[in-house]
Amino acid sequence: MTGAPHLSDTAAAKLDLSDQDRCQHIRKPRWIGYGRSQEILGKLEDLLEHPLQPRMPNMLIVGETNNGKTMLVTKFREKHPASENPTGEAINVPVLYIQAPPGPDERGLYNAMLGRLFESAPRSESTDAKRDRVVAVLKRVNLGIIMVDELQHLLAGPYVKQRNCLNVLKYIGNELCVPIVGIGTAEAVRAIQTDPQLANRFTPEVLPKWEKNAELGRLLASFERVLPLRKPSRLSAPPLASRIADLASGTIGEMSALLNAAAIHAIKTGAEQITPEALTSCGYVPPSMRKQAASML
Ligand SMILES: Nc1ncnc2c1ncn2[C@@H]1O[C@H](COP(=O)(O)OP(=O)(O)OP(=O)(O)O)[C@@H](O)[C@H]1O
Ligand SMILES: [Mg+2]
Incomplete structure (x- = not known):
């Protein structure tokens, strides 16, 4: 599909869906390959053989x-x-x-x-x-x-x-x-x-936990390619990447939850891109704040 070079073909095709269906698509489980995962998968294949x-x-x-x-x-x-x-x-x-x-x-x-x-x-x-x-x-x-x-x-x-x-x-x-x-x-x-x-x-x-380095940049670039938003967000550029790593405490599960929430927010507001502002106003509660809330009980 033309007009969305920041997206994979599959994600670009989802731009034709209604906003609600796009949000549903974002909530579905997805697999993103990254360097360490491919290495371990290779070693598992070796074990099987x-x-x-x-x-x-x-x-x-x-x-x-x-x-x-x-x-x-x-x-x-x-x-x-x-x-x-x-x-x-x-x-x-x-x-x-x-x-x-x-x-x-x-x-x-x-x-x-x-x-x-x-x-x-x-x-x-x-x-x-x-x-x-x-x-x-x-x-x-x-x-x-x-x-x-x-x-x-x-x-x-x-x-x-x-x-x-x-x-x-x-x-x-x-x-x-x-x-x-x-x-x-x-x-x-x-x-x-x-x-x-x-x-x-x-x-x-x-x-390992995710650190602010090139590998994180590659992972975030992959997330950007699969989240069907109309505009590029440049997630892997330092200001956003660093903010995402801090909020999500370095696990892929938290990053995925944060980016899903921010992408859905971007669809609902019409912004169609993940901005630093969307990261804080999308309703995602970072692990550090969850701990704080628990300690207030
Ligand atoms: N390769 C991946 N691509 C995209 N999302 C991923 C990937 N790996 C993990 N996630 C996201 O992270 C979440 C947590 O992953 P997973 O359940 O594998 O963690 P875990 O290490 O087994 O945790 P636990 O020790 O609590 O069982 C997943 O639900 C998914 O949202
Ligand atoms: Mg598990």
């Missing part, structure tokens, strides 16, 4: 809350969906993704895995039997990688239970010869580091 060996390499994707960890692994999962296996008895599941149960609960961990595979198990089944069932089922589905999100959940609560859960992951990884990818916050890394056997199996891959 890794030749089977008794001691498979594992990975720990670490970052602050709201900084894109789950979105990143979702992107990877979407690329490797489960599929029918015409020659085998079970489906192919290249990537098994689970969320860790809310506490260090071995049975909960098995249930999460079985649930993903639509396998039912009697409630009364012993933990040992459940473990055997998980291993047997996973051996049938051509598993390539196991991903455990919210790993820090397993690491809350009594130490012995935490260790138990980590040993379960180690056991399953060894038994199936598949890499395990843990996803979590800094607490997860600290807990893994306390066990040398785990520390040398899990390589941390960090999604």
Whole structure:
């Protein structure tokens, strides 16, 4: 489409929508690739392709809350969906993704895995039997990688239970010869580091907080290309970029929320571009102010 060189073709096409539909479009989830995400996605592909060996390499994707960890692994999962296996008895599941149960609960961990595979198990089944069932089922589905999100959940609560859960992951990884990818916050890394056997199996891959540098400029330029506003905002230019980084405290989730609110504001006011003024009057409450509000209670 002509007339909107600041936008991607898809975003430019959205300019024909009503204002309301444009706002709805802005609220929908979207994926924007950035340098570090592409690097980690590449490393995940390598893990998936890794030749089977008794001691498979594992990975720990670490970052602050709201900084894109789950979105990143979702992107990877979407690329490797489960599929029918015409020659085998079970489906192919290249990537098994689970969320860790809310506490260090071995049975909960098995249930999460079985649930993903639509396998039912009697409630009364012993933990040992459940473990055997998980291993047997996973051996049938051509598993390539196991991903455990919210790993820090397993690491809350009594130490012995935490260790138990980590040993379960180690056991399953060894038994199936598949890499395990843990996803979590800094607490997860600290807990893994306390066990040398785990520390040398899990390589941390960090999604760092965003700083005011060229990488941030590129990310903001990408946001600008996908937000369907009629006028360019020059988000990556220093005055706006710096303001956005400060308000959003350096996480991609906060930046996305801020830019969505500012873009919707720009549509509703007719300004059709994100200005420094829009950042403060769009109704977005920065994390620093949320903390302040909580401390006033
Ligand atoms: N690559 C991306 N492109 C666009 N938006 C993104 C991207 N990654 C993350 N976001 C935005 O950031 C929000 C938070 O991302 P995500 O849920 O992946 O964070 P997280 O690190 O898993 O947080 P938590 O530790 O709290 O689970 C998303 O809802 C989305 O709005
Ligand atoms: Mg998450």
